[in-house]
Amino acid sequence: MATVKNNSAVTFHFTIKLKDGSVADSTHAAGKPAKLVIGDGSLSDNFERCLLGLSIGDEKSILLNAEDAFGLPNPDNIHYMDRAKFVGDSEVEVGTIMAFSGPDGMEIPGIITEIAGDSVTVDFNHPLAGQDVTFEVEILAVE
Structure with missing residues (x-):
């Protein structure tokens, strides 16, 4: 076998x-x-x-x-974005997982971890x- x-x-x-x-x-x-x-x-x-x-x-x-x-979580995979970049019907809420276009055009999932004023923190580390x-x-x- x-x-x-x-x-x-x-x-x-x-x-x-x-x-x-x-x-x-x-x-x-x-x-x-x-x-x-x-x-x-x-x-x-x-x-x-x-x-x-x-x-x-x-x-x-x-x-x-x-x-x-x-x-392990990589601090380089945490990005801060301007809230104005989030347009359309999708709600911007902590815990929301969204698809973003990576530099190579591939979609990568990111989870919104914090919203402070006009700054949205997105974590691109694997959820696990x-x-x-x-x-x-x-x-x-x-x-």
Whole structure:
């Protein structure tokens, strides 16, 4: 039976849980598993190392520190914008997640964290940055 090794194409279901046990994300909800190639850089090295050696049908619970999951919050990812830039029907409220155009034209999500007068603070860090998480994985296919 094939086991996960470097350059393996792996299809798997995952559930990401926070410290309090709440589910942050799950492929089960969408009914569509994730697929990646080990070593392609889409996951942290530590997370990939935890998958090595697993076979089809294996289930594993992996505790990841923030650095190995979604990284630590980067102060450079917090931007201050003029409230006048927010036009249209969308409400500008703390906690709102909005899509912004990045320098490369790609859309990047930002969460509004503070509004002070005409200044709106937007955090472009991943919503799970700085949090330790548990990944529960179930290996469906290894090619």
